[in-house]
Amino acid sequence: MQTVKMVVTGPFNAGKTAFIRTVSEINVVSTERKISQEAEKVKETTTVAMDFGRITIDEELVLYLFGTPGQRRFDFMWEILSEGMLGFIVMVDSCKPETFREARSILETFRAYAPTPYIVAANKQDLKDAWDIEDLRIALRLDPQVKLLPCVATDKETVKVVLIELLNQILKELEAKTT
Amino acid sequence: MALKGNLRDFNLTQLFNLIHLARKNGVLHLENTSNKVWLGFRDGKLAYGGIDQEDNSLVAILYRARKINANQYRTIKERASGMSDKELGLLLINAGYLTQQEIIQSIQTYLIQIVQRLFLWTEGTFLFENEAALPSDKILLRINLDNLIMEGSRQLQEYDQLKDEIPSLDIALKFCERPGANVRNLRLSPEEWKVVSYINPKNSLKKIAEAAKLNDLEIRRIAFGLLQAGVVELVKADGFSPKRTINPGIPHTSPGEQVSLIKRIIQRIRSL
Numbered sequence: 001m002q003t004v005k006m007v008v009t010g011p012f013n014a015g016k017t018a019f020i021r022t023v024s025e026i027n028v029v030s031t032e033r034k035i036s037q038e039a040e041k042v043k044e045t046t047t048v049a050m051d052f053g054r055i056t057i058d059e060e061l062v063l064y065l066f067g068t069p070g071q072r073r074f075d076f077m078w079e080i081l082s083e084g085m086l087g088f089i090v091m092v093d094s095c096k097p098e099t100f101r102e103a104r105s106i107l108e109t110f111r112a113y114a115p116t117p118y119i120v121a122a123n124k125q126d127l128k129d130a131w132d133i134e135d136l137r138i139a140l141r142l143d144p145q146v147k148l149l150p151c152v153a154t155d156k157e158t159v160k161v162v163l164i165e166l167l168n169q170i171l172k173e174l175e176a177k178t179t
Numbered sequence: 180m181a182l183k184g185n186l187r188d189f190n191l192t193q194l195f196n197l198i199h200l201a202r203k204n205g206v207l208h209l210e211n212t213s214n215k216v217w218l219g220f221r222d223g224k225l226a227y228g229g230i231d232q233e234d235n236s237l238v239a240i241l242y243r244a245r246k247i248n249a250n251q252y253r254t255i256k257e258r259a260s261g262m263s264d265k266e267l268g269l270l271l272i273n274a275g276y277l278t279q280q281e282i283i284q285s286i287q288t289y290l291i292q293i294v295q296r297l298f299l300w301t302e303g304t305f306l307f308e309n310e311a312a313l314p315s316d317k318i319l320l321r322i323n324l325d326n327l328i329m330e331g332s333r334q335l336q337e338y339d340q341l342k343d344e345i346p347s348l349d350i351a352l353k354f355c356e357r358p359g360a361n362v363r364n365l366r367l368s369p370e371e372w373k374v375v376s377y378i379n380p381k382n383s384l385k386k387i388a389e390a391a392k393l394n395d396l397e398i399r400r401i402a403f404g405l406l407q408a409g410v411v412e413l414v415k416a417d418g419f420s421p422k423r424t425i426n427p428g429i430p431h432t433s434p435g436e437q438v439s440l441i442k443r444i445i446q447r448i449r450s451l
């Protein structure tokens with residue numbers, strides 16, 4: 001059995017766990033803990049080590065999805081989780097400009113780890129306070145060639161689009177290498 | 180969709196950068212505990228603005244700019260109360276009181292003063308109303324934001340914030356190829372010109388700081404200003420290698436097999 005993996009990263013409360021839950025065929029193995037710091041109590045729990053989801057591709061191949069912890073104090077896990085990844089997705093909460101700087105910093109950290117393809121998913125685009133995709137591109141200082149896709153982490157169709165777009169990028173790079 | 184938040188998280192220079200690069204039309208509303216301010220934009224340029232608690236009529240602006248005296252101010256207020264700013268401006272030009280240039284210069288000074296006051300706000304909410312109509316009775320200008328952005332970044336003293344924006348000095352700058360991005364249009368200080376003269380992917384910010392004799396705060400502040408003004412972008416410095424590189428996860432098979440593997444995953448995800 002062959003396994004490959006992709007990493008879903010992003011700031012605290014960006015929707016990484018929800019993203020993996022939406023497409024994983026197993027109940028996501030989550031290392032969530034109750035949030036202790038008052039300032040971060042926008043949700044009840046947060047991922048402290050990783051989230052783990054699985055999609056069986058066929059009898060010989062399995063895709064693992066790893067979600068990283070969003071809080072900086074668990075960033076020692078990022079490097080461990082990134083080892084051997086096909087590519088990565090940076091989730092951004094489109095409604096929270098206070099997390100854009102952090103998202104940019106996470107993106108730079110992961111880009112420095114490995115020259116793998118990546119994509120940015122602008123999550124929570126269904127909410128009324130969500131920033132426009134093109135505004136987010138400027139705020140996140142993304143080059144025009146970096147893919148930035150609208151996403152709703154709880155909606156399977158948009159999650160599929162994000163995953164397929166990342167895979168298409170991986171494919172494009174492979175095909176460019178072979179020609 | 181909304182473009183709203185707090186200046187604490189997304190400051191005015193960043194907002195101006197967004198409006199400038201996206202060539203936005205609309206009205207930006209800003210509010211803190213004591214003031215409410217609005218700024219109108221056309222094609223990413225500052226067109227007009229005002230402070231809610233202040234008289235922002237043309238006659239008040241001209242009076243504050245000392246283009247008219249207190250008697251003239253009172254007289255115009257009494258006799259031309261029903262006139263729009265455009266009508267009043269035309270009347271003053273035709274009557275030979277003021278030139279068009281003087282009127283435009285006074286409005287421009289007024290708007291820049293508002294922006295300068297806003298740069299001191301470290302806290303306050305903002306809301307950008309996309310495509311909101313600008314007042315039709317006002318004399319609308321087209322003030323480029325790049326120099327205002329540079330000025331705003333010069334006032335940034337928060338080292339932590341600058342460090343968040345530019346975490347490492349091992350990176351380099353390169354000039355943007357975006358149309359309209361031109362450093363010649365900027366009014367730069369001698370230190371800023373010095374930094375500009377060293378911009379090259381071969382020179383990390385650390386090297387530039389050493390050559391230009393700038394400390395960490397100064398080099399970060401200048402780099403941030405140029406970045407926000409949209410004339411440069413961050414790039415990895417030539418010769419920079421990360422502390423540790425992680426192995427990408429594509430299996431070590433033939434290129435054909437690798438392509439086939441990715442296609443199988445795509446097909447499966449489509450079927451979910």
